[in-house]
Structure formats: structure tokens, C-alpha cells
Amino acid sequence: MTTSGKVLWHVVVIGVLLVLLYPVVWLVSTSFKPATEVLSTLALLPREPTGDNYAQVFDGVGEFGVLHYFRNSLLVSAGAVVGNVVSCSLAAYAFGRLHFRGRGPMFGFMMITIMLPHHVVLIPQYVIFQQLGVVNTFWPLVLPKFLATDAFFIFLMVQFIRTLPRELDEAATLDGCGPAGTFRHVILPLLRPALITTAIFTFIWNWNDFFSQLIYLNDAEKFTLPLALQLFVDQATESAFGPMFAMSVLALLPIGLFFLAFQRFLVDGVATSGLKG
Amino acid sequence: MTQSALTRPDALDPPPPAPAGTARRRRGQGVAYLFLSPWIVGAALLTIGPMVASLYLSFTDYDLFDSPEWVGFDNYATMFTGDERFWHAAWTTTEYVLLSVPLKLALALAVALLLNRPRRGVGLYRSAFYAPSLLGASVSVALAWRALFSTDGTVDEVLAGLGIDTGGWVDQPRYALLTLVALAAWQFGAPMVIFLAGLKQVPRELYEAAAIDGAGPARRLFGITLPMLSPVILFNLVLETINAFQAFTGAFVVSSGRGGPSDSTLLYPLYLYQRGFTDFRMGYASAMAWVLLVVVAALTALVFRSSRRWVFYAGEDR
Numbered sequence: 001m002t003t004s005g006k007v008l009w010h011v012v013v014i015g016v017l018l019v020l021l022y023p024v025v026w027l028v029s030t031s032f033k034p035a036t037e038v039l040s041t042l043a044l045l046p047r048e049p050t051g052d053n054y055a056q057v058f059d060g061v062g063e064f065g066v067l068h069y070f071r072n073s074l075l076v077s078a079g080a081v082v083g084n085v086v087s088c089s090l091a092a093y094a095f096g097r098l099h100f101r102g103r104g105p106m107f108g109f110m111m112i113t114i115m116l117p118h119h120v121v122l123i124p125q126y127v128i129f130q131q132l133g134v135v136n137t138f139w140p141l142v143l144p145k146f147l148a149t150d151a152f153f154i155f156l157m158v159q160f161i162r163t164l165p166r167e168l169d170e171a172a173t174l175d176g177c178g179p180a181g182t183f184r185h186v187i188l189p190l191l192r193p194a195l196i197t198t199a200i201f202t203f204i205w206n207w208n209d210f211f212s213q214l215i216y217l218n219d220a221e222k223f224t225l226p227l228a229l230q231l232f233v234d235q236a237t238e239s240a241f242g243p244m245f246a247m248s249v250l251a252l253l254p255i256g257l258f259f260l261a262f263q264r265f266l267v268d269g270v271a272t273s274g275l276k277g
Numbered sequence: 278m279t280q281s282a283l284t285r286p287d288a289l290d291p292p293p294p295a296p297a298g299t300a301r302r303r304r305g306q307g308v309a310y311l312f313l314s315p316w317i318v319g320a321a322l323l324t325i326g327p328m329v330a331s332l333y334l335s336f337t338d339y340d341l342f343d344s345p346e347w348v349g350f351d352n353y354a355t356m357f358t359g360d361e362r363f364w365h366a367a368w369t370t371t372e373y374v375l376l377s378v379p380l381k382l383a384l385a386l387a388v389a390l391l392l393n394r395p396r397r398g399v400g401l402y403r404s405a406f407y408a409p410s411l412l413g414a415s416v417s418v419a420l421a422w423r424a425l426f427s428t429d430g431t432v433d434e435v436l437a438g439l440g441i442d443t444g445g446w447v448d449q450p451r452y453a454l455l456t457l458v459a460l461a462a463w464q465f466g467a468p469m470v471i472f473l474a475g476l477k478q479v480p481r482e483l484y485e486a487a488a489i490d491g492a493g494p495a496r497r498l499f500g501i502t503l504p505m506l507s508p509v510i511l512f513n514l515v516l517e518t519i520n521a522f523q524a525f526t527g528a529f530v531v532s533s534g535r536g537g538p539s540d541s542t543l544l545y546p547l548y549l550y551q552r553g554f555t556d557f558r559m560g561y562a563s564a565m566a567w568v569l570l571v572v573v574a575a576l577t578a579l580v581f582r583s584s585r586r587w588v589f590y591a592g593e594d595r
Contacts (some may be wrong), residue, residue, distance in 0.1 A: 006396065013402055018576060020409060020463070026431065031341070077284035100309035113324055115515075116525055117573055119549055119566040123334060123559050124327035128342070147319025154316065155486040179308045208414040210526040211546075216556060226526075233420060234533060241424075250595040255411055264402040270407070271469050271474035274512060276333040 029251075029272060031245040039104040053246035061232050063220055065270040066247055073207055073251075076141050076224055080206040082201045083145025084153055088198060091148050092157030093183045097169060107158075113151045121192045126215060140216045141209075145202070153198045160194040161187060198270035200262050204255050225251045290361050307420060335564035337494065340557045352478035365540050365567070366548035373544060374521040375455060382513055385465040389472035390502070403473065407466035419530035423436070423447055447531060451542040460527045468513040475509030485536040507588040515580055525550070528551035545569060 028039060031053055033046040034087075047250070058133045095107050129140040148154060156184045164187065172182040194245050217223055223231065229251060232244055259266065335352055337345035338586065356363045392403055399499075412418050425431045428445030436443050446452035457514070482500045492500065525546045536543030536551070548567070553562030 002312065009391075009394070012400075014568060016388070016391075017402065017405055020406065021433075023418065023421050023425060023463070024409075026425065027417065030424075081507060082576050087315040087319070090312045094309045094312035098309035098312065100313075103309075108333070113320070115519055115573075115577065116324075116449070117519070117566070117569055120331050120570045121324055121327035122331075122566065123553060123563050124330035125323060127330070128322070128327070139437075144319065144323055146315060147323060148316035149319050149323055154515070169352045179312070179371070204411055205414075207525075208411075208416075210416055210529070213549075214529075215345060217552075222526070229416045229420065229532075230530065233530075244420065245424075248420050251417045252415060253411060255415070259404075259408060259411060263407075264400075264412070267404055267407055270410075270470040274471055274516060 005060045014108070024252075026107035030248055031240060031249045032241065035242050038245070053242035054250075056243045057250065061243070061247065064223075064248055065090075067222075068223075069223055069225045069248070072138075072222060073224040073226075076138050076213070077141035077203045077206040079138065080263060081202045083142060083197055084148075084150050084202040085195055087146050088150065089188065089195060090183075091154045092161055092191075093179075094185055095154065096158045097187070098163035098179060108153050110154060113149075114155060116118040122215075135216055137216075137219045138222070141212055143208070149276055150202065152273070152275060153169045153202070156198060156269065156275065157191060157194045160191060160275055164190050180190055190197055190239065192267075193265065196262070197275075198264045200265060201256055201269065201275055204258060207251075207254060224252075312418050312479065331563045332593075334560050335567050337560040339559040341559055342557075345560065348560070352561045353568075355561070356364070356564060356568070361538065362548060366536075366543045366545045369434050369454060369541065369543055370545040372566060373461075374518060375458060376455075377458045377524075378514070378517045378521050379460065380462040381465045381517060382510070384462055385468035385513070386472055386510075388465065389469045389476060390498075392469075393473060393476045402535065403470065407470055409463045410466035413460060413464035414526060416526060416530050419527045422456060422460050422527070423531045424575060449540055451538040453531070453538055453541040455525050456531055456543075456561055460531075461521065461524065468517060471509060471513055472506065479505040483519070507584075508590060511580070512583045513578055519573055519582070520575060522546075522569065553557045573580075 012028075026044060028042055029046060032049040034048055034050045034052065037043075037046055037048070058272070059065060061069070091110075095103065095110070125144075126135070129135055132139075134140060168186050169182050169188075172186045177185060208226070208232075213224050213227050214230075217227060220228070220231065225247075229244070229247055232240070232247060334345055335347060336347060338348050338351075388406055392399055392406070405544070408529055409418075426446040427433070428448055430445060430447075431581040433443060433445045443449070445455045479502060483505070484497060487497050487501055523546055524544055528542045528544045529548045529550075532538075532542045532547075534547075534551075536547050546569075549562050549565045552558045554567060
């Protein structure tokens with residue numbers, strides 16, 4: 001390939017990328033526009049950049065400042081991360097390494113649940129949590145993760161465990177380790193990349209999640225960021241568009257930071273297991 | 278990780294040899310079930326149980342407050358013969374799937390082919406193109422979308438500059454769904470990464486042999502790349518189709534939960550949500566969920582059946 005061909009390639013790729021990332025850049029830039037500019041100009045850069053929108057959002061959206069919703073989102077996402085990492089790694093070890101009756105059918109069923117539209121279990125799940133009296137708490141959002149309902153991650157870890165040499169397990173057995181010891185001393189340390197991928201994806205998915213939070217959380221006090229944003233939009237007059245975009249940017253910030261820090265894990269995780277974005 | 282692991286995820290390694298002695302084996306089994314217990318409890322209480330319950334509820338009238346009342350096939354009958362919005366939602370979703378999935382996969386494949394070269398910074402580009410897949414699921418981006426595609430928004434202005442007068446997409450029944458299609462297609466990064474992984478598996482010798490035979494770029498694409506990539510295309514197609522049928526956040530945010538204007542963005546899951554959680558017709562919503570499941574399962578089966586004609590597994594005779 002000639003040098004000019006390479007230059008052309010970079011130009012094309014960067015050009016496509018600029019179009020692709022335009023909405024995100026626009027979102028960030030609009031969040032710094034004063035109210036007079038938000039709707040009246042389409043200029044990408046604010047003429048008179050201002051932090052007012054952010055100040056307003058920290059002051060309060062409805063009854064609470066944005067940090068309150070941040071805290072709620074963080075609790076939900078962190079709970080989900082712990083749940084998924086613990087429960088999915090346990091199940092993956094059993095499926096990947098242990099011998100037990102019903103292993104094949106159970107694994108098959110687990111794979112089917114990955115493809116199952118969640119709407120078929122939605123309403124009875126809601127009824128269960130309602131009977132338990134935990135609607136409008138974070139439990140319905142976190143508890144299922146401790147019961148390994150995100151089967152995608154079990155699959156991811158099983159795939160990973162299959163690449164680990166069995167000789168290590170055998171050596172551990174000779175050293176007197178039972179299955180639990182082998183799991184803790186051999187598998188778990190080696191599983192780290194898959195655990196990190198699981199943790200990051202779980203965090204981002206739950207941070208972004210809208211549907212479950214919409215169904216289970218009713219009071220503004222319990223609202224997570226996506227719900228607060230939606231509430232904001234429904235109440236907002238045109239003058240509140242600036243703060244709305246400021247809040248949108250704040251909601252995207254953790255995802256952006258996670259992405260910058262862990263992009264390799266994310267991209268490799270997708271490549272090897274077909275995880276969704 | 279090999280391609281076959283992706284495209285044939287049902288294959289499990291043969292079980293490891295059981296330890297000698299029945300007592301030890303039984304103890305080993307107990308430990309295995311212990312490791313699996315969170316999953317078993319979850320599968321029973323949060324998947325299998327609810328599936329059975331939702332099938333039952335679909336034959337009842339249930340408002341969440343009084344106990345369910347058996348109505349036989351009434352919900353299904355109403356759905357198919359007496360509910361215009363149901364058919365409208367079904368058709369809107371079909372349109373959405375038929376437009377967004379091929380567009381998304383075509384973009385994913387095109388960019389994957391573009392990035393499948395040993396160039397400086399290619400890893401960085403790969404990550405940058407993937408970013409929208411993570412951001413696009415958020416309410417934040419859906420809100421930005423709503424603003425960009427509104428009357429006098431950026432898209433409207435750019436199109437007007439090109440002499441195309443659409444007058445904003447979000448507020449017009451003719452175009453509103455396209456806003457959601459664009460939002461879905463924008464998130465092509467995940468299938469793109471999977472395509473890239475697939476492209477790495479294509480043996481270089483095939484291209485070398487083709488070059489000796491004098492095959493041009495088009496012939497290499499259709500004669501080598503696409504056939505070798507077909508298992509990954511199948512995988513992405515199935516996954517994206519299943520996902521597209523469940524799209525919710527974008528439609529909800531862009532239309533403030535109403536599915537408007539004139540129900541033009543009333544995707545199936547949004548209508549299901551309205552029936553269940555706005556109108557409190559949980560039986561009807563359950564019936565809708567089962568119709569969705571049957572349609573998605575049937576389509577998946579159909580795609581897999583048809584795949585025998587167009588999916589090529591390396592090492593298999595045609």
C-alpha cells in the first residue's frame with residue numbers, strides 16, 4: 001500500500017468517526033450553552049460558554065440535587081456488579097469444571113435463557129417483588145443478580161475457564177485442594193480478566209438500564225439518574241433544556257470514564273463472547 | 278477464542294472424569310450443586326416459575342389488586358381481532374426490525390472491513406467506533422437524539438441545506454420511526470467488533486491463492502470473505518434481531534412514553550408496558566409477552582433453518 005493510500009485510509013476513517021461522534025460532542029457542547037443559545041443556534045461551539053446549567057442541576061432537579069440520583073444509580077449498579085461477579089463465577093466453575101448429573105440439560109437451559117425476551121417473565125417477577133413488599137426499593141434491581149440471572153456472564157466465564165489448562169486443577173487436587181479450594185486458589189485468580197469484563201459490563205448496563213428502574217421505582221427519592229432525567233424532561237419547559245443536557249452529560253460521565261479506562265477489556269469481551277454493548 | 282465457540286455456543290466440553298469411588302463422586306456432585314445453587318434458585322424462582330405463571334396469567338384478567346380471573350382465550354382473541362393498536366404496534370415493530378437490523382449489520386460489516394488492516398492506531402479506532410454501542414442505550418443519548426431530529430434540529434437543518442425538506446423527524450408520523458432506526462444503527466459497534474474477530478479467523482492463504490488467480494477486490498469479498506464470515510453473520514443477525522424486537526428506551530424517551538406522534542413509534546414492548554403498567558391489564562400484557570416469545574423463537578428457528586443454505590463452516594464439505 002502506498003503512503004497516499006494510507007493517508008486516504010486515515011482520512012476516511014477519521015471522517016466517518018467525526019460524523020459518528022457528532023451527537024456526543026453536540027450533547028457536551030450544548031450543556032455549556034446559556035439558555036438563549038440552546039435552542040436558537042445550531043453552532044457546535046457555545047458562543048458564551050457557561051457552567052450555569054451544571055450549577056442548576058446540582059442545586060436540584062425536582063426535590064433533589066443530581067448527586068442524590070447519582071448515589072442511587074451507584075448503589076444499584078454496584079450491587080449488581082457484586083451480585084453478578086459472585087454468582088456467575090460460581091455457576092461458571094460448576095459448568096466449566098465439575099461433574100454432576102444434569103449438567104448438559106442445565107447448561108442448555110442456561111444458554112436458552114440468554115435469548116429469552118425478558119418480557120415473558122416480567123409481570124410474574126413484578127408480582128413476586130410486590131408480594132415481598134420490595135417494590136420501590138433497590139432489591140428487585142439487585143437481588144436477581146445474586147441469583148445469576150444475567151446468564152450471558154456465566155457463558156463468558158465458562159468460555160474463559162475452558163481455555164485454562166486442566167493440569168492446574170489436577171495439580172491443585174494432588175496438593176489436597178477440593179473443588180472449593182481449586183476454585184479459590186486456581187480458577188478465580190486466573191479468571192480475573194473475565195471477572196473485570198463482567199464487572200464493567202454489569203456496571204454500564206445497569207447504569208444505563210431504564211426499563212426495570214421505570215417499573216420498580218416510583219418515588220423521586222428512589223429515582224436513579226435515567227428516571228430523574230426522564231422526569232426532568234416531562235416537567236421541563238424550553239428554558240430547562242440546558243440543565244437537562246447538563247444532567248445528560250453527567251449521566252454519561254461514568255460510562256465515558258469506564259470506557260477510557262477499560263476499553264481493551266470491553267472490546268475483547270465483545271469479540272470473544274458476543275456480549276452486547 | 279475461536280469462531281466456533283461464538284457460533285456454536287451450545288457445545289460443552291465432555292464432563293471431566295469423575296473421581297474414583299461412589300462416595301467421593303456423590304460428594305463431588307453435592308459440591309457442584311452448591312456452586313450452582315444461586316443459579317438454580319434464580320432459574321427456578323425468576324425464570325421457570327415466572328414463565329409458567331405468565332402463561333397462566335395470559336388466560337386471565339388481572340389488574341394486580343384483585344386475584345386473576347380466568348377468561349380463556351379472551352386476551353388473545355381481543356388482541357388479534359379487536360385491538361387495532363396491537364396490530365399497529367406489531368407492524369411498527371416489524372418495520373423497525375426490518376430497517377434497523379440490516380442497516381446496523383451493513384454498517385458494522387463495512388466498518389469492520391475498513392478497520393481490518395494492519396495500520397497505525399487501528400486499535401484506537403476500533404474502540405472509538407465501539408463507544409456508541411455503550412452510550413446509545415442511555416436515556417441521555419436518546420434525549421440528544423430527540424433534540425437533533427426535532428424541527429429546526431441539526432438533522433433538519435442539514436437536510437434543508439441539501440434541499441430536502443423533512444421538517445424534523447420526531448414530530449412527524451412519517452419519519453418518527455426513522456429516528457429510532459438511526460439510533461439503533463448508530464450503535465453498530467458491538468456487531469462490528471464481532472465481525473472483526475471473525476475476519477481475523479479467515480486464513481490469509483485463501484487471499485494469497487485468490488491473488489495468484491487474479492481475483493479482484495469484489496471477487497475476494499464475495500468469494501472468500503463473506504462465505505468465511507457467514508457463521509459470524511448468522512450470529513450477529515440472530516442476536517440483533519432478538520434485541521431489536523425488545524427495543525424500548527429510545528421509543529419511550531423520544532415519545533415521552535406515548536409512542537407518538539399518531540402511534541408511529543409505538544414499538545411492541547412500549548405497548549406491552551402501557552397495557553401492563555399504565556392500564557394495569559397484566560393478563561393482556563402477559564399474553565402479548567407470549568406472542569412476542571413465539572414470534573421471536575419462530576423467527577430464530579427460521580433463520581437457523583435457512584442458514585444451512587448460506588452459512589459455511591470451515592472444514593465442512595459443502
